[in-house]
Amino acid sequence: MEALWPVIHSTYPRVGDSPGEQKLRRAIAAWEQRQISDEELRQVEDEVARQVIAEQEQAGLAVVSDGLVRWYCPFSHLARKLANVQIDGLLRYFDTNFYFRQPVVSGPIQWREPILLHEFTVAQAAATRPVKIVLTGPYTMARYSIVQTPLYQGRLERLAEDYAVAWAMEVRQLVQAGLMWLQVEEPALLHAPQDASIVAAALEILAEVTGPAKIALALYWGDIKPLWPRIQRWPVDMLILDFVYSPLLLDVIAAEGSARPLGLGLLDGRNTRLEDSADILRQLDRLAPRLKGTHHLTTSCGVELLPRDRARAKIERVACIAQSFTGGR
Amino acid sequence: MSRAKLKALGFDLPLLPTTAVGSYPKPPELMEARIQFQRGAISRERLEDLERRATEFWIRTQEALGVDVLVDGEMYRGDMVAYFAEQLSGFEIGGLVRSYGNRYYHKPIIVGSVEWPGPMTVRWWRFAQALTDRPVKGMLTGPYTMMDWSFNEYYPDRKSAALALARVIHREVEALIEAGARIIQIDEPATSVRPDELPIMVEAMEVVLDGLQDQAYFITHMCYGNFEAVYPDMLKSPVDNFDLEMSNSGLDMLEQFRQYPYTKDISVGVVDVHSHIIEDVDTVEQRIRAALEVLRPEQVWVDPDCGLKTRQVDEAIGKLRVIVEATRRVRQGFPTSG
Numbered sequence: 001m002e003a004l005w006p007v008i009h010s011t012y013p014r015v016g017d018s019p020g021e022q023k024l025r026r027a028i029a030a031w032e033q034r035q036i037s038d039e040e041l042r043q044v045e046d047e048v049a050r051q052v053i054a055e056q057e058q059a060g061l062a063v064v065s066d067g068l069v070r071w072y073c074p075f076s077h078l079a080r081k082l083a084n085v086q087i088d089g090l091l092r093y094f095d096t097n098f099y100f101r102q103p104v105v106s107g108p109i110q111w112r113e114p115i116l117l118h119e120f121t122v123a124q125a126a127a128t129r130p131v132k133i134v135l136t137g138p139y140t141m142a143r144y145s146i147v148q149t150p151l152y153q154g155r156l157e158r159l160a161e162d163y164a165v166a167w168a169m170e171v172r173q174l175v176q177a178g179l180m181w182l183q184v185e186e187p188a189l190l191h192a193p194q195d196a197s198i199v200a201a202a203l204e205i206l207a208e209v210t211g212p213a214k215i216a217l218a219l220y221w222g223d224i225k226p227l228w229p230r231i232q233r234w235p236v237d238m239l240i241l242d243f244v245y246s247p248l249l250l251d252v253i254a255a256e257g258s259a260r261p262l263g264l265g266l267l268d269g270r271n272t273r274l275e276d277s278a279d280i281l282r283q284l285d286r287l288a289p290r291l292k293g294t295h296h297l298t299t300s301c302g303v304e305l306l307p308r309d310r311a312r313a314k315i316e317r318v319a320c321i322a323q324s325f326t327g328g329r
Numbered sequence: 330m331s332r333a334k335l336k337a338l339g340f341d342l343p344l345l346p347t348t349a350v351g352s353y354p355k356p357p358e359l360m361e362a363r364i365q366f367q368r369g370a371i372s373r374e375r376l377e378d379l380e381r382r383a384t385e386f387w388i389r390t391q392e393a394l395g396v397d398v399l400v401d402g403e404m405y406r407g408d409m410v411a412y413f414a415e416q417l418s419g420f421e422i423g424g425l426v427r428s429y430g431n432r433y434y435h436k437p438i439i440v441g442s443v444e445w446p447g448p449m450t451v452r453w454w455r456f457a458q459a460l461t462d463r464p465v466k467g468m469l470t471g472p473y474t475m476m477d478w479s480f481n482e483y484y485p486d487r488k489s490a491a492l493a494l495a496r497v498i499h500r501e502v503e504a505l506i507e508a509g510a511r512i513i514q515i516d517e518p519a520t521s522v523r524p525d526e527l528p529i530m531v532e533a534m535e536v537v538l539d540g541l542q543d544q545a546y547f548i549t550h551m552c553y554g555n556f557e558a559v560y561p562d563m564l565k566s567p568v569d570n571f572d573l574e575m576s577n578s579g580l581d582m583l584e585q586f587r588q589y590p591y592t593k594d595i596s597v598g599v600v601d602v603h604s605h606i607i608e609d610v611d612t613v614e615q616r617i618r619a620a621l622e623v624l625r626p627e628q629v630w631v632d633p634d635c636g637l638k639t640r641q642v643d644e645a646i647g648k649l650r651v652i653v654e655a656t657r658r659v660r661q662g663f664p665t666s667g
Binding site: 013014015016017025028029032072073089090091092094095096097098099100271272273304305306307308309310 | 423424425426427428429430431433436438477478480481482519521522523553554555577578601603604
């Protein structure tokens with residue numbers, strides 16, 4: 001391993017416990033009661049996004065995100081601007097106690113307008129480091145959509161393909177705006193590994209439009225090991241892996257290496273317990289001989305499910321460990 | 330069988346008993362008082378006075394609407410896990426974590442051995458029950474959900490944490506029974522989160538109810554999960570009644586019940602608690618009738634999908650009113666109501 005960058009995984013808490021960290025919460029509540037305008041809410045969102053980026057940079061991360069602080073959930077934030085998609089009731093998000101709203105698909109999925117362009121532009125202007133943009137993957141979108149049109153009934157592959165085509169339109173806009181890191185998240189795959197070919201096909205569509213940007217696939221909250229040989233062949237520049245849910249994967253990669261650069265999710269993004277740096281360094285030492293090039297160190301998943309002070313401590317620990325690892329070599 | 334158990338426990342409930350899942354919205358003055366209390370601007374006595382008034386408001390409201398089995402509305406609780414974690418040793422209260430949209434809660438952290446501190450809910454149950462002749466449910470959060478909705482920095486694994494919490498909740502159930510509670514709800518909304526951990530939830534509930542099963546009627550509430558993944562194995566839980574969110578998910582569990590008969594009592598969620606829209610009586614009546622196509626009327630209770638605390642007071646009352654009215658219409662089709 002030539003280099004190890006400490007990076008954000010994806011999400012970051014939008015509120016904390018101090019009054020200053022409650023600004024977005026209060027703004028959304030006021031906006032819901034029509035006490036402030038769309039533009040006023042957007043200003044607060046932008047401000048909080050800049051704060052979140054600053055926190056990540058201060059922690060020492062080399063790639064940052066806006067924390068996805070505007071997202072209601074991983075589905076509705078993206079799907080609400082697509083044609084023929086409405087947003088429905090709440091459902092638990094995998095094995096968390098976070099809830100998302102399901103997309104309801106009533107006709108052909110079509111991209112109509114930029115979805116993330118404004119937030120990327122704001123983040124890029126605020127950051128001094130590369131900014132990562134996150135997309136919920138086409139397969140995960142499709143898997144959790146409610147289908148109300150014969151077009152997609154019993155045709156998950158077709159639905160995922162159309163989501164991928166829509167996301168490709170979005171990615172084109174982002175690349176034109178200077179995007180360098182695209183992260184596609186497909187946690188649903190780990191609960192239905194038989195659908196791997198659907199994910200691979202969707203990634204092919206996205207990889208065609210990324211141009212100079214790098215595309216990463218993030219897998220978390222399930223066992224990656226059974227899919228490991230296959231996903232290394234997929235058209236992505238990086239595989240971001242959750243080693244908390246896939247503890248045995250470490251042995252495999254330590255023995256065989258990886259055909260792709262890795263995002264090493266070695267710190268638990270779901271629990272407040274801070275990892276012992278020495279334990280993580282030992283794991284990195286096991287992986288290093290078989291890994292070539294530059295890799296990323298991160299949490300197992302986004303840290304939005306942690307309290308903000310603990311999330312900050314977690315990313316500081318990521319940066320500290322990466323620095324120790326790099327400094328020792 | 331469970332109606333016989335209810336009779337043996339002294340309850341003569343009508344067919345299709347109506348109830349609520351647990352929480353009701355706090356009146357604006359209580360919401361403000363909670364903020365003032367956190368700031369140290371008012372005393373605990375003042376806060377509790379408002380909590381008692383709000384509890385009485387909801388008891389009287391439920392009576393007036395004709396709800397059969399009442400809840401105290403949890404006016405004194407912020408969150409269903411944090412309320413207990415704040416009282417149990419071994420916990421500290423963590424910072425805010427988002428649950429959905431713009432909703433947040435203080436997620437507890439297990440930092441030591443959890444121990445029962447003495448009755449946590451009995452005083453409020455006694456207060457609420459003294460206000461009414463109708464039964465009031467004792468309301469607890471189950472050990473699996475307590476574990477799953479907390480961070481764990483102490484126990485070596487999830488099962489150890491869940492079983493430790495089960496021993497604590499068992500003591501609280503004993504205390505409620507000693508106080509006179511005979512319908513006790515132990516909420517396990519996290520049940521379907523990790524289907525492979527269903528045996529942990531079942532084992533933990535067995536610990537909770539160990540030696541107590543004949544002494545009360547036990548309900549467990551589950552919501553917003555993948556019930557299909559845990560059905561029918563979830564029926565191994567030793568409770569009498571599963572209270573399920575069903576209208577939000579289009580009553581799709583009924584199809585599961587067609588394929589594998591449902592054998593226990595069930596509280597069918599018939600109104601969406603996350604919508605401002607108050608369902609019309611016809612819609613709710615249709616939902617009850619749909620449930621009765623696959624369930625015997627003797628098995629069925631009727632209630633909202635989940636706690637109503639996220640609704641405005643008038644919305645919650647409106648939804649309860651519709652439930653009661655729709656249930657009355659359906660009951661008319663049966664020869665007796667008892």
